[in-house]
Amino acid sequence: MNGPGSVVVVGAGLAGLRASTALRERGFTGGLTVVGDEPHGPYDRPGLSKDVLTGRRTAADTDLPIPAGLDARWRLGRRAVALDRVGRRLLLDDGTVLGYDGLVIATGAAARPWPGPGAPPGSGVHTLRGREDALALRRALTKGGPLLVVGAGFLGSEVASAARALELPVTLVDAARRPMERAVGSVVGSVLADVQKAAGVDLRLGTTVTGLLGRQALEGALLSDGTRVAARTVLLALGARPNTEWLRDSGLRLNEGTSGGVSCDRRGRALGADGRPAPDTVVLGDAAAPPHPLPGDGSPAHLGIGHWSEAVDRADSVAAALLGQECPAHETVPSFWSDQFGLRIRSVGLPQLADRTEVREHDPVRSRMEVAYHRGPRIVGALTVNRTSRLAAHRERIKQEWHQRTIPV
Amino acid sequence: MKVHVDMALCESHGQCVFAAPDVFAFDDEEEEELVYEPSPGPGRRAAVEQAVLSCPVRAVALDGGAG
Ligand SMILES: Cc1cc2nc3c(=O)[nH]c(=O)nc-3n(C[C@H](O)[C@H](O)[C@H](O)COP(=O)(O)OP(=O)(O)OC[C@H]3O[C@@H](n4cnc5c(N)ncnc54)[C@H](O)[C@@H]3O)c2cc1C
Ligand code: SF4
Numbered sequence: 443m444n445g446p447g448s449v450v451v452v453g454a455g456l457a458g459l460r461a462s463t464a465l466r467e468r469g470f471t472g473g474l475t476v477v478g479d480e481p482h483g484p485y486d487r488p489g490l491s492k493d494v495l496t497g498r499r500t501a502a503d504t505d506l507p508i509p510a511g512l513d514a515r516w517r518l519g520r521r522a523v524a525l526d527r528v529g530r531r532l533l534l535d536d537g538t539v540l541g542y543d544g545l546v547i548a549t550g551a552a553a554r555p556w557p558g559p560g561a562p563p564g565s566g567v568h569t570l571r572g573r574e575d576a577l578a579l580r581r582a583l584t585k586g587g588p589l590l591v592v593g594a595g596f597l598g599s600e601v602a603s604a605a606r607a608l609e610l611p612v613t614l615v616d617a618a619r620r621p622m623e624r625a626v627g628s629v630v631g632s633v634l635a636d637v638q639k640a641a642g643v644d645l646r647l648g649t650t651v652t653g654l655l656g657r658q659a660l661e662g663a664l665l666s667d668g669t670r671v672a673a674r675t676v677l678l679a680l681g682a683r684p685n686t687e688w689l690r691d692s693g694l695r696l697n698e699g700t701s702g703g704v705s706c707d708r709r710g711r712a713l714g715a716d717g718r719p720a721p722d723t724v725v726l727g728d729a730a731a732p733p734h735p736l737p738g739d740g741s742p743a744h745l746g747i748g749h750w751s752e753a754v755d756r757a758d759s760v761a762a763a764l765l766g767q768e769c770p771a772h773e774t775v776p777s778f779w780s781d782q783f784g785l786r787i788r789s790v791g792l793p794q795l796a797d798r799t800e801v802r803e804h805d806p807v808r809s810r811m812e813v814a815y816h817r818g819p820r821i822v823g824a825l826t827v828n829r830t831s832r833l834a835a836h837r838e839r840i841k842q843e844w845h846q847r848t849i850p851v
Numbered sequence: 852m853k854v855h856v857d858m859a860l861c862e863s864h865g866q867c868v869f870a871a872p873d874v875f876a877f878d879d880e881e882e883e884e885l886v887y888e889p890s891p892g893p894g895r896r897a898a899v900e901q902a903v904l905s906c907p908v909r910a911v912a913l914d915g916g917a918g
């Protein structure tokens with residue numbers, strides 16, 4: 443076996459940990475260094491917008507266990523700032539240069555900041571990506587409301603749910619006509635809108651925030667419909683952008699336009715400027731833009747997905763690719779979950795690709811739904827609410843549909 | 852091979868069912884409780900290991916270890 447002698451993993455989150463674990467499980471015995479710019483070892487983010495905000499769990503509960511025998515050198519609190527692919531060297535923010543034979547890019551994504559107009563007030567404006575963000579937001583919420591959440595995607599909706607559980611007044615604003623519309627479509631989005639309103643959320647759809655008020659401390663916000671809402675705390679839940687700025691001059695292909703992630707092949711090998719996969723560099727997790735599962739039809743070649751299960755499901759094939767090992771093609775189907783307002787939302791596939799939604803069950807009394815998403819003649823996704831038992835069969839159908847098709851690159 | 856699911860942690864994510872459908876299942880559709888085969892045959896080890904790795908709340912344990 444002609445695997446790499448040493449591997450550097452950049453990013454000490456879920457993807458960095460899972461890639462490291464998979465490398466060892468596949469027999470890699472060389473030097474393994476993990477660089478992470480947070481002061482913490484790996485932790486899990488999904489709880490940060492749910493139980494950590496309500497106080498049901500502490501931040502420490504989100505620590506990810508490090509498997510015994512991982513034998514990694516952790517360089518925490520250090521940021522990778524540049525990559526020299528020809529010399530196989532990585533530059534860190536303290537001037538350290540790390541050489542490598544194999545590189546794993548696992549730098550995840552960052553919350554989009556306030557886009558303007560104007561600078562946000564000095565305090566009271568939050569984003570949510572890391573543990574410190576969650577603790578700061580929790581502190582703010584325990585002082586009382588009102589809370590304004592900008593962006594009614596999964597993250598914004600979950601935070602609105604947590605704040606209502608704490609009995610704070612909540613305004614939730616989104617430019618779309620329904621919450622989570624982009625991810626789940628208009629049919630499910632309408633149902634969720636009703637649930638959110640019934641839970642006491644002041645939902646302002648088709649609306650944008652045109653200005654944040656207050657110089658030092660936040661006072662409120664101005665909306666595009668001309669109204670003004672008072673707020674002690676604002677959460678900006680405007681989506682995430684892959685942390686790939688440090689790769690700007692590396693010659694790797696960044697998926698500009700759609701996500702900014704590192705374009706890669708199905709096994710996670712990063713694509714160079716010429717579109718060829720690099721044998722010594724793989725990418726996993728939110729920083730990755732793997733091939734689109736349904737090419738053609740005007741869809742982009744690559745897609746950033748940003749779900750927890752992506753980092754987990756692809757870790758083994760990414761490790762195999764880096765070690766130059768054969769690996770039975772793991773055909774993954776993305777999956778996503780969200781817990782909000784007492785609803786257990788679970789989805790598989792990519793509902794956002796659908797042109798038709800088929801509601802197979804909707805029981806408003808028991809808050810249950812089963813929905814299949816189609817694109818032309820094919821099933822592309824499914825979603826259940828409090829009905830997880832129905833999901834596995836859909837997933838199987840999606841897997842068969844997708845993997846009959848050949849995926850380029 | 853012994854499998855254990857900590858039902859206090861389980862949030863019905865169903866990832867274990869995806870990974871090893873012949874070991875894990877949702878029992879009663881009405882209640883959606885996870886049921887599983889506590890002593891699957893050795894041929895199921897790889898699938899159960901995948902289930903351990905893919906459970907978002909780390910509720911699945913194999914052979915008493917945390918996986
Ligand atoms: C609040 C929240 C709730 C979520 N809830 C859900 C959910 O319910 N369901 C779901 O499916 N998914 C959810 N997700 C998404 C899920 O958490 C991500 O898909 C997952 O964290 C991706 O893992 P990752 O390792 O790729 O990225 P990350 O977890 O972001 O880890 C990347 C790490 O790399 C570090 N880093 C970045 N740049 C550098 C650099 N240049 N040098 C060194 N280190 C660097 C980062 O600081 C970070 O520590 C949620 C995400 C958030 C933020
Ligand atoms: S994956 Fe984990 S949480 Fe989900 S059903 Fe299985 S044991 Fe429960």
